[in-house]
Amino acid sequence: MAVQKLYAGVKLRELRSRLGLTQKAFAEKLGVSLPYLNQMENNNRPISTTVVVNLAQEFGFDVTELQSGDEARLVGDMREALADPIFSGPTPPLADLRLAASNAPALTRAFLDLHSAYRQTHERLASLDEALGREDARLQPSPWEEVRDFFHYCDNYIDAVDRAAERFATQASTKPSPVAAAVSALGAHGITVHFSDTDGALRHFDPDTRRLHISTRAAAPTQAFQLFMQLALITQDKLLEATLDLARFHSHQARAIAKIGLANYFAGAALMPYGAFLQAAQDTRHDLERLADQFGASLEQVAHRLSTMQRPGAKGIPFFFVRVDPAGTITKRHSATTLQFARYGGACPLWNVHRAFETPGRWLRQLAETPDGVRYFCLARDVTKSGGAFDAPTRRYAIGLGCEVRHAGALVYADHMDVEAAQAYEPIGISCRICERRTCHQRAVPPLERELRVELNHRGTLPYQID
Incomplete structure (x- = not known):
């Protein structure tokens, strides 16, 4: 297979700008001529091996950053x-x-x-x-879409918030549990925590009385997560606001939604601090159930956290993470891989995440190939969130986690799967509207980029043929 050439002119220009170097000085340090650097920065030439090596040696640059998604x-x-x-x-x-x-x-x-x-x-x-x-x-x-795209283009990794959460987790490591650590930290800020039946609310904070109520109906991982989220809103407000200033959202609604997202990010990172979680993920070969048990988290929280492990210089496996409701609507989506999710409409029906509802309590494994020829290992499972009472609604989702198949050996779930067999890969797409596959039996609508041919006297799998 031919080696793909690496074009990363924008990354080179950004690095040179951060270093405050002229093109001439930068070219000298990289061991190339000024015209050659200019051509690389404008993507007229690919990044050479010599430049990649010198970027690492001269500047300590994480060269994996050149292959940004x-x-x-x-x-x-x-x-x-x-x-x-x-x-x-x-x-x-x-x-x-x-x-x-x-x-x-x-x-x-x-x-x-x-x-x-x-x-x-x-x-x-x-x-x-x-x-x-x-x-x-x-x-x-829409505010929701704007915030979604903010995290999407950050690779779902927010460095300053992640490191702040890790520092807190290190300082609180002497506490017997994450809940105890959060309660103690909140108490240091004059906030008393009460575990009670909150009439359907998972968390309610009264700024006047400085009382935080956490629902006793919620599972322990959810209680811990909500405690850490409130802790972020109280103790990390300046950091969250500074991050929001950099994002420059178009509306106060988008900014408010993003602040909740950043507080959620802090909560997940405090519950599963980066360094410890990355090491545990590697040691357990990314066994989600063992990780959930070790960190007192839910399976969804663990899967979501795995999709954020993109710290420069200490990256984990690039995962995608998605959550789908029974109607096929994507309610969460994050990707550190080249796999992209549809911005509008549902995901490909051939993807195993849709079948997870049919097999509750079981992990589904799938080898899949997208139209661009990239192959993935996909994992899916249903998630049920009880309301905690007979008359409370139960929410059902399916979560999907996956990575490029070249990383499959690092996942316990991929054991005994024949990743070398071409016939083992199911053809999946992104969205029917832009999928190039002509003979997909699950196609919902025609591709908008292709001409259709309709024959009155012939009917195949589809009522039309795609030219």
Whole structure:
């Protein structure tokens, strides 16, 4: 198989800017000529092996950062956006999309924001939302989508928040349990914790009385998580606000949602501190049940945390994580891999995460291949969240976790699977709207980038053929 050339001009320019070096000085340290550096920074030439070695030796640069997933994410998002019928002309070639994503990522994101704003307004009109007569009917992404994209393009790793949580966990390591550590830390700030029946609320904090109520109906991992989340909101407010300032959200609603997301991030990182969790994941070969037991966390919390282990210089396996409800709606999605999730609509029905509801309490394993030829090991399981009472609603989800198959040997779940057999891989896609597979028996809608041919006297698996 041919070795893929590495184009990372944007990363090179960012590093040089951080170091405060001119192109000439930077070229000298990398052992290349000034014209050659200029060509690499503009993606006219791939990054050479010599440059990769010198980046590591001269600057201690984590060269895995050169293979950031940003370009793949942007290309996937652009392909889906351009499949929208509003773009009536021919779809730009894939090479052009890759060039735009690598050379002009800011412009590409602006294009995606514009398309997202168009869709938002279009959906309001289609649902008779009376948007034309309202003052808030301006073109802007929904707060939820804006926050989702913020974490999406951060590789779901927020370094400053992660390290703050790890420092707290180290200082609190003498406590008998995560709950005890959180209660003690909150007490140091004059907050008393009460475990009680909170009428359906998992957590309620009264700033006036300085009382925090945690539901006794919630499972122990959920109680610990909610305690750590409140701790983040109280003790890490300056850090959270500084991070939000850098994100520059378009609305106060998006900023508020993101603050909750960052507090949640702190909670997960405090419950499963980076260094200890990474070592345990490697020692247990990523056995989620053993990790959940060791850190007092739920399976969903562990799977989510595994998708965040992207600290520069100490990266774990790049995982994707997704949570799907019984209707097939993606309610959480994070990816440190090249696998991209559909921004609109549901995920591919051939993916094993949809079958998890059929086999409650069991792990489902799948070897899958996407249309771009990348192969993945996928893991899925159902998750049930009880309301804690007979008349309380029970929430059901399926969680999916996976990585490129080249990492499968580090997962206990991949044992005894024939990862070398081509026929073992199921063909999956991202979304039917942009999937290139012509003969998929589960296709819901035609691909928008292809011409259709309908024959009245012939019917195959689909009522049309894709040219």
